[in-house]
Amino acid sequence: MSQTIKLLLVDDEDDYRRSCGKFMERLGHTVRSSASGAEAMTFLDREDFDVAVFDIDMPGMNGLELMQRVQEEAFDVEVVFLTGKGTIEACVQAMQMGACDFLTKPCSLVDLEHRVQLASQRGKLKKENQQLKAIVTRNRPAPKLVGNSVAMKDLSRMISKVAPTRKPVLIEGESGTGKEVVARSVQQQSDLSDRPFVTINCAALPQQLVESELFGHQKGSFTGATADKPGLFEVADGGTLFIDEVGELPPELQPKLLRVLEDGSLRRIGCHRERKVKVRLIAATNRDLTEEVKAGRFREDLFYRINVLTLNLPPLRERKGDIELLLQHFLPRGWSLDDETLETMVHYHWPGNVRQLINVIERATILADQQVITMDDLPRELVHANDSLSSMRLPPEFSESSHLNGESVAIDHCENGTSIDAEQDPALGDSNLKVDDLVKAHVLKVLEQLGGNKAKTARHLGIHRRKLYRLLERFEQNLPSEEVL
Template identity: 45%
Template sequence: METVLIVDDEKNYTLILGAVLEEEGFEALTANSCREALDVLEHADVDLVLTDMKMPGMDGIDLLESVKEKDPELPVIMMTAYGTVEKAVEAMQKGAYNYILKPFENESLVVYVRKAVEMYRMVKENRHLRDTMKSRYGFGNIIGKSKAMRNVFDIIRKVAPAMATVLIEGENGTGKELVAKSIHFNSLRRDKPFIAVNCSALSESLLESELFGHEKGAFTGAIAMKKGRFERADGGTLFLDEIGELSQPLQVKLLRVLQERVFERVGGTRPISVDIRVLTATNKQLKKEVEAGRFREDLFYRLNVLHIPLPALRERPEDIRLLARHFMEKYAAERQSGDPVSGMDQEVERLFFEYSWPGNVRELENVIERAVILCPGDTIRVSDLPKNFKSNAYNALRPDGIPSGAKLSETLAHIEKTMIIRALKMSGNVQAHAARMLGIGKSGLNQKIKKYKLDIGQKK
């Protein structure tokens, strides 16, 4: 039940409004001065403040400012019999949710109140979701609750305080740079620079200058001395992304820096010493690159002191819903017009769960960002998804692995078992939710779980 605080210096008026709102299912608290209202706010959880504008001492504008200092999101509706455009503008500029003139129809007030408390309910839910993800599932900006990601978090916690090099391997879009940043910002070097460079984005000559810097006149266009990324990262962390694309000559130079922590700028002869930690990432399997002769074995072992394999999104399907809602909240907060986007249609969640996500988390984020922008209402529906995504999703369903030569009864049983497993995963093993998704009763679902001897683990 949402709670509304009614503030007016006319006691009978607060009692009347309280009775009206309680009839509509709200809990009504009353105060007959702004000071009294502030005292109520200190001791009660309130979802909306409904206040008169003109009162002795502190007026409604003063109360509005005090409320916004405590909770900028708490909605405040202003009431006045002395309405002017100037006062309305002032109240709205200072954060009032709305402005209503006395006398007003009770029905109109109830509509305003319902919209305001619904908006605040979504704000609180988003706060709770964000806090939950930070405290239970997140490590920095990395989101995940699956066993695979919990393993990644455990490795990050262990390697972050160390000084050794780290090799992060994973497909494009799995969040390798986020992991590198998490390692840096949870290390003793957190107050020093974090410098990143993509080894596949520059030609060999430009990358050499970018990494090691150059002296004035070292080559055409070198009109001044330039410090490279190694120097700029001194005392901190250097992140070399797509290390598998490094040329053989640069692999030799990198090996020397890792061994001796000394290098020369391009065109220079003076040795420069640096104190850096090197983190690297690749979307390739460097061990196979070594076997193929494309990557130096001695450099591989220098880089692979600590190893973090990042799972593809299709390998951690239980994280898809969590990530989708995280990105929905992120982009909904940036949306400037339309209804607040606060949910996803169940069919969208099913489609997300079944899609193979070749672009991993980055692809999911892009799909959600687009859907939030184009969504006409407050719920993301299949029609808000890109057409090519929907067709690709259809073609990219994970194979169900129906045994060849299976009889119809065996096939139907296999499909039923597969759908139950999928629904349980999508619902986080909440059987009531899974049963609704399947269109059956909870007792019927329990019978089928026993029938197929499914180990559903710990309920969440």
């Protein structure tokens, strides 16, 4: 299928150039014509072209020299050469320098247009290939946005409204709340869903790299720039760019971002040529950008540019209704949680939000013995948060000094069932108990005070649950508990 092409025609033969230009324009192409290599360079400097046709024999800068300049300046253009008879060698040289085709004069304009079309398709394929590579390496499949709390339902409604507009979207929310998932949902529900979705996290990159990642660089523009590299705006051209942690964007780059948002133009580092891109921007922040503006760290004009449509993602602790659904979603098939663990997870405050919840599940599935996650498999911070009983004391007969946290001291002092002399340890009052009696009384008392909950009791006693079960069995059979301890 023929396409409209932006074409640069460079030939010193006025008649040929004019008739060729008219022919191409009649077919709907946009044409710039120039009679010399030097003039062609000024066009290339100012504008983007899909294809350039260079005559090889020109006074001043000839076609080959022009090709060399195109290579040096890394212009993104497909070049077709025109040659008179006897200059095939020069054409071979041009092809080796990166030209994509050549034609021998005289050639029909129809033929030339056909070759220009092929060159344009080749350029598009090259670009698509570049974008696909970037997408394949950067993208995971779009995750599903899980949640049926009121907040998430409102958010889903908002997403379906803002997605088709192509306007910039700003997503606000704490770290780990799912801002990238929301960005993917916006892209998936837009008409750009089959176009590139490219992401960058400004906080994850050293500041010097952010500019080169976003806007690209030219070979040799700084130490380590060993090749020309397109920036992510170019990679995302025609699609969506997601800038995570936009509040971290260095102040000196903010005008550059504003510029590309205003008119789609950008310059690679070290390159004076302006390029044009068409990209939908989705930005995310876990900072309050209005505060950043007030503090002078974020440009106000940029803030208004990106804050056209705002989506707010509440922290997980404010939508506890989503937790059970998220657990179901992230638990491997066939796995479950016991009641206490589920309750603990639902009531936990999740400072790291959904990301933390996923990590907790992953850790627990590694630690759990069977496919049931219990309190023993949860990290300390969740267990402690659940433990409202840390201040609990031993029953009075065990005195102040032998409260739960200090119990092992009392027991250690009474090895091998020797009786405790109350006078030696007045804290124990007139009890004259053996270790076994002490252990049994203590364990049973804690169990009773914790409503018979064995998991909580084991945790509170600082022993594994299996050890508690063995102790209880032994108490029932009136066997000494020491072996278990």
